Amino acid sequence: MATGATIHTFDVQLADVDRGVYDELGLRVARHPSETDAYMVTRVLAYCLEFEEGIAFSEGLSSTEEPAVVVRDLTGALQAWIEVGAPDAARLHHGSKLAERVAVYTHRDPAKVAAPWAGKKIHRADELRLVSFDPGFIDRAVTALSRRNTMTVSVTERQLYLELNGETFDTAIHERGIE
Incomplete structure (x- = not known):
């Protein structure tokens, strides 16, 4: 954990109907x-x-060697490289060479996030997924954030329904490749 980091807890009820994933996460x-x-x-x-x-x-922002979220198999092999924000093309190229799949989740305008990648070398760029939400969705959700959070995440037909500390929000989940 980085020095000066603030710990937030999330008790999550997850119901992703699209993928058939249902779980309780702490x-x-x-x-x-x-x-x-x-x-x-x-x-x-x-x-x-x-x-x-x-x-x-x-390790998040304090680690330059890994993305924000990783998926490893039982042997420790990297399966998914999941970035958040607006990573540069070199980072995506590196991650795509290490993992079977790469995704970027952004709270920013996806066209502006992807623009700097144009013409840059990104291994298997055609397989990269850029995921975003409706404009303002994340900003609205942030208003309900606290140090201890109770959260329900429901996904059906690429629509995300979020309840965060008693406040409800919804958005479409936008997914695109990079051009």
């Missing part, structure tokens, strides 16, 4: 001092939307 999330609330909420949602056996948060 997450302890270390928020680095330079990490925004919007980035942290996006990181938690990426974890929930990618949830499978072997998933874990990495």
